[in-house]
Amino acid sequence: MSTRLFLRIVLCLATLPALVHAAVPEQESGKEIYGPCAACHGDLGQGGKRGEYPRLAGQRAAYIEYTLKKFRSRERINIPMFPYTQERELPDADIKVVAAYLASIQLPTKIPEFKPTDDALTRLLAMEKVMIIPKLEGDLENGKRLYQEECAYCHGVDGRGKTRFPMLVGQYTNYLQKQIAAYIKGERPHDKVADDEEEDDKSKPKAVKLGVLNRLTEKDIQDILAYITHLQDE
Ligand code: HEC
Ligand code: HEC
Numbered sequence: 001m002s003t004r005l006f007l008r009i010v011l012c013l014a015t016l017p018a019l020v021h022a023a024v025p026e027q028e029s030g031k032e033i034y035g036p037c038a039a040c041h042g043d044l045g046q047g048g049k050r051g052e053y054p055r056l057a058g059q060r061a062a063y064i065e066y067t068l069k070k071f072r073s074r075e076r077i078n079i080p081m082f083p084y085t086q087e088r089e090l091p092d093a094d095i096k097v098v099a100a101y102l103a104s105i106q107l108p109t110k111i112p113e114f115k116p117t118d119d120a121l122t123r124l125l126a127m128e129k130v131m132i133i134p135k136l137e138g139d140l141e142n143g144k145r146l147y148q149e150e151c152a153y154c155h156g157v158d159g160r161g162k163t164r165f166p167m168l169v170g171q172y173t174n175y176l177q178k179q180i181a182a183y184i185k186g187e188r189p190h191d192k193v194a195d196d197e198e199e200d201d202k203s204k205p206k207a208v209k210l211g212v213l214n215r216l217t218e219k220d221i222q223d224i225l226a227y228i229t230h231l232q233d234e
């Protein structure tokens with residue numbers, strides 16, 4: 001048995017009595033609910049299999065809640081996850097707690113600086129959190145212009161999302177590519193949903209038109225994704 005697994009079991013046992021009482025701190029119960037998810041999405045929500053399982057750490061809580069409910073209702077198809085999203089497995093109250101827990105996990109994009117007194121375990125645990133998405137090649141000027149004109153309104157000027165619009169920075173590039181392909185084929189609704197829901201929103205600039213991804217060339221999309229991989233350093 002690995003030390004980590006052993007530690008986790010010990011920790012689980014230690015928290016059991018606390019669970020009997022309703023007053024479990026949110027952070028702890030979020031971790032608890034996240035337990036079965038970690039097999040695919042990683043202990044820290046860092047994702048796995050180079051993006052086959054997306055990163056969840058630091059994602060917007062409102063978006064996680066929203067998309068989990070879409071998985072449950074099959075409006076967004078996700079065969080591996082479908083059973084985990086059923087009301088019985090994951091009631092709405094748990095969705096809220098697990099989303100807040102995941103949103104709170106910060107994964108640095110730089111190797112930390114250690115003090116000479118930091119021991120090996122401290123260094124190892126800190127290093128495990130570092131998540132750096134490899135830079136993608138492309139025309140960064142074009143990517144920046146297009147991203148800021150076409151995407152920033154919803155996904156944030158810094159790519160870190162807003163309200164329930166997902167963060168794109170720090171996510172695996174191949175996962176983002178797969179989602180863009182699904183949007184273009186119409187398998188997953190993109191900005192259309194947001195438009196329907198925000199019809200009354202007078203603050204919305206007219207420039208935001210439907211089907212933004214379908215209007216871009218493959219090269220433009222590559223350039224935008226390249227720009228997103230560079231935004232992670234800012
Ligand atoms: C068997 C593997 C597996 C398990 C277990 C699993 N997931 Fe997933 N999850 C996936 C896959 C695969 C995707 C990506 C689907 C796609 O490509 O559209 C995903 C996507 C997601 C997304 C969407 C991310 C995004 O950026 O849109 C969220 C949120 C999520 N999972 C949360 C969870 C939570 C919470 C649990 C536990 C209750 C969980 N997952 C358990 C495989 C899994
Ligand atoms: C009008 C708002 C809006 C604009 C503009 C917009 N998006 Fe989105 N985007 C969304 C919404 C809403 C979602 C979540 C969709 C869903 O699952 O319902 C999303 C999801 C995504 C995802 C999937 C994220 C994930 O974690 O699964 C990608 C990739 C994406 N957008 C890329 C882009 C790019 C690139 C642009 C600019 C070319 C763009 N979006 C412009 C609203 C927008």
